[in-house]
Amino acid sequence: MKFFLHFVLFGIILLSFTNCSTHKPLYYYGDYSEEYYTAKRELTPEAKLQLQHSIEEAINNPNNSISQRVAPGMYANLGYIYLKNANNAKAIEYFEKEKQLYPESAYFMQRMINKVKALEEKENE
Amino acid sequence: MSRYHSCFITSITLLTIFLTGCSSSQPQPTKGSAYPQMYQEKPRSILILPPINESTDTEAKDYYMTTTEVPFALMGYYVFPTEMVADILNQEGIYDASILQNMPATKFYEYFGADAVLFTTIHKWDVSYTVVASTLHVAISAKLVSTKTNKVLWEHSKSVTVDLGSANTNSLEGLLISVVLTAINTASADYVEYAKVVNDKLIYTLPAGPYSPMYLKDEDMPLRQY
Numbered sequence: 642m643k644f645f646l647h648f649v650l651f652g653i654i655l656l657s658f659t660n661c662s663t664h665k666p667l668y669y670y671g672d673y674s675e676e677y678y679t680a681k682r683e684l685t686p687e688a689k690l691q692l693q694h695s696i697e698e699a700i701n702n703p704n705n706s707i708s709q710r711v712a713p714g715m716y717a718n719l720g721y722i723y724l725k726n727a728n729n730a731k732a733i734e735y736f737e738k739e740k741q742l743y744p745e746s747a748y749f750m751q752r753m754i755n756k757v758k759a760l761e762e763k764e765n766e
Numbered sequence: 767m768s769r770y771h772s773c774f775i776t777s778i779t780l781l782t783i784f785l786t787g788c789s790s791s792q793p794q795p796t797k798g799s800a801y802p803q804m805y806q807e808k809p810r811s812i813l814i815l816p817p818i819n820e821s822t823d824t825e826a827k828d829y830y831m832t833t834t835e836v837p838f839a840l841m842g843y844y845v846f847p848t849e850m851v852a853d854i855l856n857q858e859g860i861y862d863a864s865i866l867q868n869m870p871a872t873k874f875y876e877y878f879g880a881d882a883v884l885f886t887t888i889h890k891w892d893v894s895y896t897v898v899a900s901t902l903h904v905a906i907s908a909k910l911v912s913t914k915t916n917k918v919l920w921e922h923s924k925s926v927t928v929d930l931g932s933a934n935t936n937s938l939e940g941l942l943i944s945v946v947l948t949a950i951n952t953a954s955a956d957y958v959e960y961a962k963v964v965n966d967k968l969i970y971t972l973p974a975g976p977y978s979p980m981y982l983k984d985e986d987m988p989l990r991q992y
Contacts, residue, residue, distance in 0.1 A: 667840050667978065677849070678832040678958055708977060713839045714847035721850045745811040745844035748879030 668712035669705035671698045693722050713743055717750065729757050797973045798985030803919045804973040805985055807912055811844040812975075813880035816852045818863040821891035823957075830888055830906070830961050837965045838884065842978025846878060875913035882919055885909045890925065891957055902928040904960045908968050924967040926960050 676695040680688040696719050703711050720735030733754050740750040798805055814834050819827040831848060839845040860866060867885070874883045890905035907923030971989050974980035 667842065670836055674832065674836050677835075678829065681828050681832055707979070710977075712836075713844045713977075714835060717847040717850060721847060721853075743844050745879070745881075746846070749846065749877075752877075 665705065665707050667706060667708050668710065669699055669702050670712060671695055671702065673699050673715075689722075693719070696722070711742060713746075714739070716742065717746065720753075724753075724757065729761055733757055794988040796985060797971065797987045797989060800971070800989055801920045801973055803912070803917055804910075805982065807881070807914065807919060808976075808982075809843070809881035809910075809912065809919065810976050811846065811879075811881045812838055812884050812910065813846045813851060813874050813878050813882070813913075814838065814848050814884045814886070815866055816855065816861070818866065818885065818887040819891075821888045823891045826888045826891035826957070829958055830886070830891070833958060833961045833965055834884070834886060837962075837969050838972075841969055841972055842975030842981055844975075844977070846880060851878070871911040871913045871916050873913075880913055882910050882912055885911065889923075891961075893930065900930045902926075902930055902956065902960060904957060904964050906961065906964045906968065910972075920972055922968050922971050924964045926963050926967075928960060 672695045673692075676688075676692040680692040682688075696715055700711050700715055700719065703709050706712075716735045716739035720732045720739065723729075723735065724732035736750045736754050736757075740747045740754075817827050817830050817834075819830075831852065835845055835848045855861065855866075860869065871883050874880050885908070887907045888905075889907060890903040893900050893902045903925065905923070905925035907921070909921040910919045911917070912919050974982075974984050
């Protein structure tokens, strides 16, 4: 009995050391960092598309992280790519998502949404 | 039962002594003692500004910019999308390092709603060649400033120096080939890899942000130099 308890105690101590080393990252980014760099270096439409795909892949796999959340700025990054491609509706959709997930971004995102809407109204006049 | 209980307490005590025994009796600087403002202001969001480039490589600015967003977010802060922020600042006519540095940090709260701004400066981004060897240098300093008080909340600088190997000096031909190979090997990709190493070293001293499990729990963490 005593041996058994010692064994359990040793196990607990051992576990407390090892569970720290098998951690997942706070957020899942996939290849975002590498593709961002490639897009900056090559400036080609292909590299930009690859960057967009890496952002989408990261957004679709938040379960590969301890937070289980999409990383800060990722929805905004995707929204901004849509904005540059003149897809205003999609841009607003992703800016809204960023705003909802991270209240810290709300002020800035709302500012962007208002800007896009104001531009659209001007164009429709 | 109480015997096992006391056995448990003894084990825990021994474990604690074992874990704390490594530190010297001299009080070491901790995250809390080095950066008390961080724990008072508790910034939640960081606006990373385009880097200030003091290196000899004009491309360093664009390339280094791609390395900062991820590590600061992984420390638990809300990090504003860097590409978007850089483009907006550009459109507003704020692209020059001197303009950025002289702007009051409170302006960034008005425009972005950020709690703190991060200034990064690239001091070195080069390879120095000698006849028999070549060495890569990346040196970065970072400074986090409050947008409420204009006070510096955290600052640190780090560098890496990488020996890219010595040339084969058996013949002149060998030397030339070796120099050419080194030049190819030190294409900009390597700089970015080493910049990430510098970032990891820098960020190690930064108190954790609100999305980190370590938030407000790392005040007593010693600032190890490495």
